[in-house]
Structures are given as C-alpha cells and as structure tokens.
Amino acid sequence: MRNMNYEMTFFICHIENIIWRIRRNTPKDTVDVLSKINGSAKLSPIRFYAPGRAKRWDIGNMKIPVFENDDYRAAAALSMIEKTLEKSIFDRLASEADVLARERGLIFTKGFAAGNPATPNIACTGNVGAARSAPHWPMNAIKQNGEIDCILYINLDAPSGQLASFEVAIHEIGHALGLGDHFKDFGDGRAAAYAFWPVLSQLYQLPIGYKYS
Template structure:
C-alpha cells in the first residue's frame, strides 16, 4: 500500500455516527476531493495552490507530530485513522512535553475548548480545528504554494455543553489532515462514513500539488 499521507480553521459541529452506506464511485470520490481540498476557494483555503492537492508532507518532513495531552479520545481517533490508512501518520512522542508556544509543526489536542461560530458554545459545540484556544480562525499562512501544510493546529474536542464522540474526533482530525469543506459523508449527514475514508486515503495516496487530471483513485471502502 502506498504510504503517502495530512488539516484546518473554522468550526465544524457534529453528532452523527459512521455508517455503512454504499460509498460513491471513483468519479464521486474525485468530486468530494475537489469540494473539500483541491478547489481551494472555500474556508480554510485562501486561494493558494487552488486546483492542487494540499496535505502534510509525511514522506519527506516526517510523521505529523501530535501533542495528545493524554486525551484518550484523540488517541483512539489516531489509532483508527492509521488502521484504515494502513500506515503510520502520527508522531506521538516528539512534542509531548514541549510547551505549546514552542511547537512549530504539528497538532495540539485541546479538551473542552470547542466553540461555534462567533465563539458561541452550545449543544452543537462538539469539536473544531483552529490556530489556538479561544478562536475559530486558522493560521494566516498554514500551507505553502506547492500545497504542503506546515503549521500548528489545535484540535478541539468537546466543550462545556457537548461531549465529542469518536466519530466527531475522527472528523476533526480529518479537517486537520487536509479536509476543508463538508461533503456528503463528512459533516453533511454523517460525521464520517465510507465516503470520508475514501477521500482521506486518496489525499495521501496522491502527490502534494497534484491536479484533478493527475489523480489516481483507489476505493478502499
């Protein structure tokens, strides 16, 4: 299995569970990849590398460092992602004891700090990704012109009014790895289902910077 493997900053609020619905075909997978990643004309993408694939460069820059803060749900989510992808994606040790403000690349798990639009915390505030605690925005320049994500992102799980499920945790990791806008099976309907897994797998199977006509698609679910 090819080991090409990647995240973001608005709040995406969810309850649904993973389903066993029949997944879309290869054309549908490409369409979902365009919606959430390649087009690059919706949040959190800022137009850089538009029409090109964007993700973390795990091949040359190494696995994605994660400061788990011993959050059991985040660890379960990472385990599931690596199981489905068939390769290691996360470095769980190198920044474990590094102060947050000294981390220059990777994901920081923050428990209980999820917010909705405008900073509102309500029953839908189950998870989000952003540049820091207390904001729903992303870093100004979190990826490069060639499509490489290289930044620090906070993965917020749960709030004072909502406890995140495993599916929500995986969904938020999906944003942090390079999924932007929601699509059917990723926030529209289910938090995640097989259509999500097919998109995530193919984001990391294909090269950073690839255009739609350069994609090779494997349907794994």
C-alpha cells in the first residue's frame, strides 16, 4: 500500500520535474558541480575509478537492464528520469535473474537498505550496493574509461520496516546513475529536489570519460 510520505514527496518531485523540463534552465556551474561529485568524488564508491573524468552508464549503444521488483516508486522514478533525459534508457525485465544474466543493470529490493557502518544508530531507508544489505559497490564497477558496467542493487526500505519515500528512491537511482557525493538538492537539504534534475541531465550529455577541467 502506498504511504502518505510517498504521495506527498511524489507530488512535490513531479511538479518540480515538470517545471524544470519546461524551463530546461541549467546553471552555469553545473559542470563544476559534476567535476566535484562525479569526477573527483570524495565519499562515494565512484571515487576509486577514472579520477577527474565523467563516469556514467553507456546509454547510446544499449539500455540499462532493470528489475523493478513490482515497486511503484521504482516504476514512477525511472519514468520521470527518462522524461528528463528525453530518451528511453531502461530495459525493464521480468526478473532479477534476467538482469543477472545480462551481467549489468539495476535490481530493486525492498527491506534491505544498508546503513552506514559508521553511524549504526541512524535509520537508513535506501542505499546502492553490490547485493541486498551491502553498503558498498561491487569491485570493478566502473571501467577505466569511466563507463559504469556492473550490477547494482537499489535497496529501498529499512529492515525495521521504515519505508523509503519517493524522493529517496529518486536519490538512490541518482547515485546508481553516477552522481557520487551529495550536493544542493541531492542529500544536501532534501533527498532529491529541483537542482538535482539539471545535474543529472548534464551528466548524460557529457561523453563517458570526459575530462573535467
């Protein structure tokens, strides 16, 4: 059953996303933001790969396989992201096994969000990891050229039963798509708000491996 927190955050995100897609106003410092949080991330797992270069999925030659796990948040969030990027980039598959067979893609789970081991007392309702309940990305998740090429689990909802909001779902997908560290309107303030959209859009306009200045 959908919860009120989902309904409220979905409505807010939906309106903000529509406004941004109408305006398409990308701040001048967007590439600078990406240089810090994608190219030279300090906290995210992507910091170990292709330093100083753009890291993202290849959506030009193939779609990203996805198992939504019958999660209404995942379905709505993926559709919103495709509208933002003005391209169908997700290949929605019927099972987790289908994604595993492709050896790349995103798998949504429910009830397995892994918190930060350094802050065990803080409830976590979403994370991206190498498996259910895994706090870290898989080894060799990103190729030397900056292409994300692995299987990532997007774990929504805490094992204790606390549910992830729609904003949290958007936020975790943002991490999985290459947004490493937090920035304004992406973990700095709200989980995912207006300023998130131009940054994600700009990342997928840059070539894989683009060298930030």
